[in-house]
Ligand code: BES
């Protein structure tokens with residue numbers, strides 16, 4: 001069979017076409033005869049007609065499979081008794097109940113797409129979400145077909161001593177030909193996308209957890225033996241997550257064992273397969289010497305995220321892939337609140353919002369904009385987006401804000417209880433919250449249906465005679481592809497009123513008998529334009545709005561730089577303090593950009609310097625927050641604030657501001673740096689992390705001051721560091737300074753760490769992010785380095801991804817060299833790994849926003865991809881949507 005047959009233009013799947021499955025699978029017995037070159041899969045399916053399903057033939061999905069044989073109720077089917085295409089197997093005239101035996105063969109070591117069963121290093125592993133199971137065997141590969149799986153694995157004992165699958169291990173044995181076998185059984189019915197299998201010569205790190213009802217669960221992390229010292233943090237994180245989900249959501253784990261496996265080749269971060277999570281090694285392995293604070297932090301949250309899916313995803317799963325945010329949005333919201341509870345809640349919120357604004361807002365404003373619940377797709381892999389994840393999380397968070405914490409918990413209890421063992425929709429989720437609390441969220445549901453970022457405009461007025469304060473809120477949402485007009489959203493708007501001294505004022509709305517006490521209250525905005533009248537307001541207040549970023553919207557709220565500076569030091573809400581500071585910095589930077597464009601003399605704002613000084617010397621402020629407040633917005637985020645981004649002027653303006661702040665406050669940065677340089681052993685906790693982050697921010701300013709002595713300090717920090725956080729911070733600063741010291745630092749770093757993949761990826765990424773003008777040449781050179789393989793997604797993301805997405809001055813070089821480089825890489829990658837190729841295209845998402853010349857170059861780049869024959873559906877979908885008329 002020809003599995004690479006040229007496809008016509010790929011098929012569009014529509015939510016409106018959803019139909020229940022025609023046939024169900026009650027039981028799936030899978031037997032694997034495992035080897036990396038050829039694996040034979042015997043699948044025995046107990047199937048029946050779905051009484052609620054449509055009258056239709058039984059269709060099984062299957063891709064890149066060699067069909068060996070097919071039996072119906074024990075009788076072999078001849079070729080004339082079924083029909084086969086490159087992606088489906090159709091069996092007509094089936095009885096209401098039957099057993100199907102399907103034997104297929106697959107070639108794991110030829111699988112560079114890393115979907116289905118593949119070979120990574122010396123490990124055989126699977127990745128089935130969303131549609132990878134069909135590359136293992138013929139099956140109704142859709143999430144609303146849930147079945148009980150029993151998996152037998154047979155393989156050479158020497159080569160594959162450890163063999164894992166979902167659920168509990170039932171039995172195992174040895175054959176006398178050097179092979180052995182093991183049988184796993186998962187009692188929980190599940191869709192095929194949660195199936196997993198792993199085999200290899202793996203080290204296991206063990207621990208245990210006793211659940212709230214007193215059951216003991218064995219916890220195991222499987223890694224390559226060379227990584228056995230890197231498991232502790234993930235195990236600690238896992239136990240924290242298990243405890244938190246019991247305490248916060250009343251959710252207990254439901255099998256005797258919970259396993260995590262680390263693999264080096266993985267398209268995403270990690271995967272929640274039932275009882276057998278598979279992780280990208282970079283998202284689970286850590287020691288203080290090899291991983292930064294950010295890595296420790298991310299690992300804690302990813303381990304939690306995948307664990308939380310056991311309820312929000314596995315026990316209750318998605319009906320179809322349009323409902324992806326049902327599990328991902330909710331689970332991201334859950335992992336974000338877990339991280340907020342375990343670390344600094346303010347810092348967590350700042351980071352989440354930063355991510356949302358810089359990535360999701362751009363997606364929502366671009367050619368791939370789609371609702372949290374999309375209504376069509378070509379390739380589902382392209383919809384694992386920041387909209388589904390991060391905006392989806394914000395939507396669930398808003399529901400929580402609108403109904404209140406206790407009410408939200410009542411709602412999720414009902415949701416889990418009502419839908420346990422089912423495949424459901426985002427409507428079912430909202431309905432459960434509504435039913436548990438007798439609230440009406442019908443207008444709120446527009447957040448799932450309408451794409452685009454709403455813009456809120458705030459107008460205020462104070463009447464000093466009547467002591468009335470009027471807050472007018474208007475909302476509008478720009479058109480997005482396929483959605484020209486939008487209905488008003490239901491928006492929770494958190495507000496506080498401050499008087500001149502920064503004290504909170506009571507908030508009493510017209511018609512209310514009592515004032516609301518407390519710093520913040522939530523206003524419910526539902527109209528296109530709406531006015532809130534606050535009475536008994538004794539003096540003119542300053543309103544702090546959208547506290548804690550209570551909704552994923554853009555805010556038009558005209559505050560002067562002085563008002564922003566006031567909020568930066570006085571707001572009661574930590575998030576809004578940070579946000580006011582960022583807005584002030586952005587105002588100043590955009591003025592500098594305009595001055596650069598007009599060849600004006602650049603001057604430093606003393607207002608900002610004064611506020612920075614106050615923040616640096618504020619003893620009451622959490623150092624983690626100080627570090628965040630002193631961090632300038634990224635060049636990408638600044639670009640998003642301009643009608644036509646000017647990458648060079650932005651870079652220049654940011655450098656100017658940083659250098660001048662550094663020069664003005666050098667003494668203070670110096671002093672703070674020294675104060676924080678106490679030598680103590682590394683520990684991952686919020687306080688120590690905060691100190692290291694502030695210390696590194698100070699160092700970055702000191703280096704930016706241009707004083708050559710500060711480079712020596714940077715080198716000293718690298719030399720003395722006993723942890724990757726301080727070492728890498730130093731190296732990052734060095735790579736933007738040309739000269740011998742830079743080359744030496746890079747060389748010795750590599751020599752020290754070349755055995756460690758996670759660290760080598762950092763080494764690649766740091767170089768790809770360098771703003772020096774020869775970076776592209778260096779990146780190309782690094783692609784030939786022993787440390788790089790185009791087949792390894794982590795290498796690709798570290799080098800190519802970092803250059804194209806986080807190095808705007810170089811990627812957007814006026815001669816188009818960055819764009820041409822990206823095209824070359826995408827064409828190579830598309831043949832190997834379409835998912836990774838399609839992700840790289842994201843670097844061109846905002847191409848229409850740039851100046852004429854760059855637009856033209858980016859358009860040519862996209863066209864040269866679009867005109868290729870045999871593009872994957874992944875790349876085809878994105879490239880055609882990017883090029884589609886505005
Ligand atoms: N289910 C996804 C992972 C996934 C989806 C892997 C499709 C492969 C194909 C998982 O739960 C997930 O969301 N992982 C995130 C990390 C998470 C912390 C947001 C990821 O892999 O980026």
Ligand code: ZN
Nearest residue numbers: 305309328331
């Ligand atoms: Zn997830």
